[in-house]
Amino acid sequence: MNLNKTVCIAAFVTSIAFPAFAENPLISGAFSADPSAHVFNGKIYVFPSHDIPAPPGSRNKKGFNMPDYHVYSSENLFDWTDHGVIVDQEKVPWVDGKSYSMWAPDCNYKNGKYYFYFPAHQKDGRNAIGVAVADKPEGPYVPQEKPIPGVNGIDPCIFIDDDGTPYLTWQAQGNVLVVARLKDNMLELDSEVVTVNHNVPRNGLKEGPFMFKRNGKYYYSFPWCERQTECICYCMGDSPMGPFEYKGKIMEQNTDCWTNHHSVVEYKGQWYFFYHHNDYCREHDVNRSICAEYLTFNEDGTIQPIVPTQRGVGITPATNRIQIDRYSAIGDPNHVWVEYNRTEDPFAGWKTVFRNKDNYRRPIWIEYDRVDFGEKYLSTAIVHVFARVGGSGTIEFHADAVDGELIAKIPIMAKDEWQDVSAAVLKQLKGVHNLFVTMPDGVLMHVDWVQFK
Numbered sequence: 001m002n003l004n005k006t007v008c009i010a011a012f013v014t015s016i017a018f019p020a021f022a023e024n025p026l027i028s029g030a031f032s033a034d035p036s037a038h039v040f041n042g043k044i045y046v047f048p049s050h051d052i053p054a055p056p057g058s059r060n061k062k063g064f065n066m067p068d069y070h071v072y073s074s075e076n077l078f079d080w081t082d083h084g085v086i087v088d089q090e091k092v093p094w095v096d097g098k099s100y101s102m103w104a105p106d107c108n109y110k111n112g113k114y115y116f117y118f119p120a121h122q123k124d125g126r127n128a129i130g131v132a133v134a135d136k137p138e139g140p141y142v143p144q145e146k147p148i149p150g151v152n153g154i155d156p157c158i159f160i161d162d163d164g165t166p167y168l169t170w171q172a173q174g175n176v177l178v179v180a181r182l183k184d185n186m187l188e189l190d191s192e193v194v195t196v197n198h199n200v201p202r203n204g205l206k207e208g209p210f211m212f213k214r215n216g217k218y219y220y221s222f223p224w225c226e227r228q229t230e231c232i233c234y235c236m237g238d239s240p241m242g243p244f245e246y247k248g249k250i251m252e253q254n255t256d257c258w259t260n261h262h263s264v265v266e267y268k269g270q271w272y273f274f275y276h277h278n279d280y281c282r283e284h285d286v287n288r289s290i291c292a293e294y295l296t297f298n299e300d301g302t303i304q305p306i307v308p309t310q311r312g313v314g315i316t317p318a319t320n321r322i323q324i325d326r327y328s329a330i331g332d333p334n335h336v337w338v339e340y341n342r343t344e345d346p347f348a349g350w351k352t353v354f355r356n357k358d359n360y361r362r363p364i365w366i367e368y369d370r371v372d373f374g375e376k377y378l379s380t381a382i383v384h385v386f387a388r389v390g391g392s393g394t395i396e397f398h399a400d401a402v403d404g405e406l407i408a409k410i411p412i413m414a415k416d417e418w419q420d421v422s423a424a425v426l427k428q429l430k431g432v433h434n435l436f437v438t439m440p441d442g443v444l445m446h447v448d449w450v451q452f453k
Contacts, residue, residue, distance in 0.1 A: 023326035024312035025279045025289030026080055027072060028347040033288040034104030034208065034261040035274040040114070040137040044267050046072045046274065047107045047116065051287045058100055064286050065100040069118060071138055077272070077292065077314030083138035087118060092130060092143040095120040104208050104261050107137070108158040110166060115186045116141050117156040117168070129156045129170060131187055150189050155261070159211040159240060167240045169196065171207040177222060179241055198235050199246040200224055208261040211240060217301050220244050223260050229253040230260045232275065234303060251275060251306045257285040264295060271295040272313060273306055280346050287346070311369055315432055318373045321449040324437050325350035328369035335364045352447045354439035363402045365438040373429040378452040381408030382422045386446040389414045393442015397450065399433045412445060425452065
């Protein structure tokens with residue numbers, strides 16, 4: 001994935017928006033976690049937390065270091081714009097400015113304003129939840145002088161019901177999930193704090209709650225450390241204050257990253273599930289990256305379980321660099337596989353390796369779904385490839401099947417360096433198609449990305 005990409009040092013961007021092109025993970029150039037997704041003004045906005053490697057002087061040498069918050073937006077779930085830092089630990093009056101404790105946030109809209117809720121350590125070391133207010137979803141945000149009275153804990157979620165009533169849910173002290181109604185000013189509680197009766201069948205850490213509504217039902221979902229890592233489970237009820245009935249898991253626990261925070265949003269008639277994983281940092285799981293998948297409901301309103309994918313969501317323009325290592329399907333893993341690139345750039349990503357050994361006669365292929373060829377004439381197909389001397393061969397592009405219509409055939413002359421090799425497009429396509437990249441002949445090729453122009 002984009003081996004020659006310039007790293008974006010997002011921690012220092014405060015007002016300049018720049019694009020981030022990705023599948024899963026959605027964002028490259030900066031670590032991101034705990035994604036809170038909402039639709040504002042016809043776009044998806046994601047408010048994640050921001051992981052960084054432990055800086056000098058940090059108290060969390062091997063733990064999470066989270067100094068600030070960014071906001072990202074997209075209209076197509078493929079091109080993401082980073083609008084820069086919206087809240088910084090050193091610029092909030094009540095926050096310990098060296099605690100690196102800005103955990104999972106959330107944001108919502110009411111009364112013509114955007115209210116951003118975030119947890120952090122107070123100067124006395126206790127956890128609290130504060131609010132920053134803006135006129136636009138991308139900011140600028142102005143933090144309130146003090147945190148919300150009576151709200152001690154982390155991982156806030158702000159839910160606004162159809163009648164405009166706001167509710168705040170969070171993880172309170174003692175590993176307890178709670179919910180309360182807010183006043184119309186969005187800054188004070190307007191009810192007692194109620195413990196959420198999630199009815200999860202066993203004990204274990206529960207945090208990061210997220211609430212949404214669909215067809216009159218309230219969904220209360222949260223990460224649950226059932227055994228060693230967190231799964232995402234959910235309950236359903238008839239009121240935002242409960243009671244709720246446990247329904248099961250949306251996403252199973254994984255083996256590499258012990259945390260997994262999430263959010264759920266509907267956009268243009270499709271439901272999406274946002275979560276995080278440590279894709280760009282496999283050595284440990286405290287530098288994470290946000291991802292997204294399609295979410296599907298059963299007829300009774302329950303949620304179909306989600307399996308994480310590399311491809312993720314969204315439609316990729318054919319004129320963009322198509323990162324085929326974020327595949328939808330793959331052929332024989334003995335002959336085609338994906339490798340992580342270990343360089344000084346943690347966001348260098350991945351490459352696809354095609355290898356023909358033992359005179360393998362079947363097609364060697366990888367599939368990348370949902371490529372939009374548009375309506376304009378595309379004359380050239382390009383592959384960014386590495387093939388050592390003695391490894392010359394061919395890369396082919398096919399439409400919708402391994403043996404589908406031949407779009408382009410690119411002869412590769414071996415060279416001991418990465419190169420862009422192009423050939424004429426043989427078959428003009430319009431609209432959205434699945435792209436199959438194959439190696440019909442050759443010995444060993446590494447492919448970073450492909451593109452049409």
